[in-house]
Amino acid sequence: MRSLPLIIALLLPGVAAAQEATCGGNFSAFVSGLKDEAVAMGHDAATVDAFLSGVRLDQRVMERDRGQGIFQTPFIDFSRKLISQDRLDRGRGLAERWDEVFTRIESDYGIARGVLLAFWAFETDYGTFQGDFNTLNALVTLAHDCRRPEIFRPQIFAALELYERGDFDPSRTTGAWAGEIGQVQMLPKDILENGMDGDGDGHVLLKTSAPDALVSGAKMLASLGWRYGEPWLQEVVLPANLDWSLTGLETTMTVAEWERLGVAAREGALDDGRLEASILLPQGRGGPAFMAYPNFRVYFEWNQSFVYVTTAAYFATRLEGAPVYDAGNPNPGLSGDQMKRLQTALAGRGYDVGAIDGILGAGTRAAVRDMQAQLGLPADGWPTQDLLNRL
Template sequence: MRLFAPLIALCLAAPIAHAQCGGPFPAFVDGLKSEAAAKGFDAATIDAFFRPVRQDPKVLRADRAQGVFQKPFIDFSRHLISQNRIDKGRAMARKYATTFDRIERDYGVSRGVLLAFWAFETDYGGFQGDFNTLNALTTLAHDCRRPQIFRPQIFAALELYKHGDFDPARTTGAWAGEIGMVQMLPRDILENGIDGDGDGHVRLKTSAPDALMSGAKMLSSLGWRAGEPWLQEVRVPDTLDWSLTGPGQTLSVAQWAQMGVRPREGKLAKDTLSASIILPQGRNGPAFIAYPNFQVYFEWNQSFTYVLTAAYFANRLEGARVYDARNPEPGLTGAQMKELQRRLKAKGYDVGKIDGILGAGTRTAAQAEQKRLGLPADAWPTTALLNRL
């Protein structure tokens, strides 16, 4: 049963007439209370909800310290994927087989996909985060880096509280406000929360069926194509036009096959399906073909390395072999990557924040410069590219 659907508009209504972020924290909270009243929440509910809220400096420190994403794919995936996580994931697949059968029937989301998210987000529910969720959301909304993301989540949490599914003093989760076994933000819970165990509530922290069903519903709402693959390891020929590779460029499966792309095991998807070739560490490293469902992963998390690792881990949980790491060229250090980003930005490319992380914008810009300079345009920055720039 999907809950809260008629209530979503309430959390999105009413334009904001006061400060979006910053200023004294108590005054900021007063502004949130005024906005909540304008949205139709009663005074007693508003007062009780906001009474325990506090600014949390640990949240801001966590927001600014995401160094793990600087690791390249091979290091990152080996860091996250252990034999214990694989064994436990397969055990969970057996334990909740009825739930996964229902998910695959109703949403067409394969069990490996959800198991991978469950493992990476909370170690199968073992650690769901110990940040007070209301404090985290309010702190991040007050901070002026991304208030447009976090402010609406506060009112979604208020709606959950109104219906007995959020405790402002005791609900805890990740530093960025995600809650439960698969880490969903309050607004996502409002829009996609499923009562998977039939108790009349969506309890993502304590009910695996609720969490898994809600995660599947969210993926479906983000555009997951039922019953289709998402990622597959491939062999690529040395003669491939590397400038055609990357998650932003697609050809049909048939076209890739004509160029010599071959699956490492099994068969490629149907010829007419669109697909991209992903070379996370360049032409000499591991290679994957990514199908349309792979793009949905970026709606869940925008880190290229995290997304690729999660998609690959889903395959592993369903029996795929360990990828062939091959022998990629050495990449750049964090300091070198920042310098590369500065040089690319100076040339007019949008690489986002100068953070030393090889994200989608930096990859696209690096590939364009590789092609311009006559280097193999595989979007894997090396010292050769940095020196030429």
């Protein structure tokens, strides 16, 4: 499912040239530059030549990179598309099948099995489709493109190191269009840093071994800051008189402070009152409401799409036994073109909304919330036609 690159700690330490490397231009010259840089880093010239000998530009990768319209879909629609009874049933079945592995992960890393099951489901449909793009071609294509070369160029050299270890085949290793490999889709640098032999066979095989993939994914989440044994997301019920400007990831208070404002768990009880948390309204005050704990923020180290992250975190709670969320009756949102108009208007007023892409990301939500407060509207961060008209 992955339509957005894993945005994680991607830069090779100590290789300043990778941050300033050229991009674009003649592709052959670009590849020659990669070879020179690899040799300068200490790699054997003949090995580098063999590694890059058949690399080519993949136009399909460019098309996929520029066609991520799915992330314009609102949370309710997006989550209903991705979460089915079949996926729930298969996830619970796999939790039983690999119970020993998940139990070990829960003990070693404090990560609930639902969290990894949700990633496994969304990334590769539990390993059934891991992508058919040549990984090296994908990485070099995206590094050659000048949109995010600082992300992908270091991954080429990480793949080269895997090749030197015998764990990467330039002509046969395949995966997602953005260069991720295996059942939970990890980039080469993450495999180097977090790859684990989960089944004890002496190898790290993320494409064919579910235990290897799951334990490696757990180690990566831990390295990204996952807090042992803590929750990540919980559906809540909000009082009608809540100050909506307090919602959003920009504001954190303790669970106890939220409770004093009238926030309650929809089912069961809220977690430790000392934990910091934010109130998340994916589609404004009329839609579902969640309490986002510190671990929820780790999801953004895995993927930066708000709608993907929220859906993955929610699905993890479903796999852990939570009920279907109360969809409520949210105010109709904006179309992609309307969202672009809104982003343009907000940017013109000095707000940092990132790219004008029609996607309601964190920057746009924060700007909407601030603008709503200035205009005397409920500041819930959900853009409406009324707000667009006023702007």
